[in-house]
Amino acid sequence: KQEVTQIPAALSVPEGENLVLNCSFTDSAIYNLQWFRQDPGKGLTSLLLIQSSQREQTSGRLNASLDKSSGRSTLYIAASQPGDSATYLCAVRPDSNYQLIWGAGTKLIIKP
């Protein structure tokens, strides 16, 4: 059974720092992995989608990596800003299955 874990559960850093959020999954047979951002009252925003054949994806200050064999993904945020404060969720799509399996998220606070 696929399980997704995100560590840490919460993180508070000063503005301007680079940071890494971690996501681990127990079954390497995945189709893709997606990182989302959740803002209170604003739903979920897809940040990056990495297909199983890819190693990383980049969008602006965000870079997501995927290591299927070790069951890990990281989301790297460069030069963090207060507007990056949100909960970041990692979701795995198992092989040949449309259901997303979600981590519980990392709540990120960027202090001005």
Added chain:
Amino acid sequence: NAGVMQNPRHLVRRRGQEARLRCSPMKGHSHVYWYRQLPEEGLKFMVYLQKENIIDESGMPKERFSAEFPKEGPSILRIQQVVRGDSAAYFCASSPPTAPGGLREKLFFGSGTQLSVL
């Protein structure tokens, strides 16, 4: 190009009442998914629908919960005789019709409906 629209944003019900949650997918999307997020937990899959068909409802409780996606109009998640444990955020997502099963496609999520049962 409007995104996935969910309404209402907030819904308050007393125990025993019915809750109806609506989801209009993005234009051109024919796949709809419902997820539930309990406090301090990750989202959990509930049901996957295509127009007029329930493809997978394995994540839905067997009783009191039902979902539909009619030919015309939004997808509806219906909870009968709500209990306090139904209090959660309910998210709808949609994806475009690609073969096979749209596995490679991103899901686009709505803002969710926060259901509170008193």
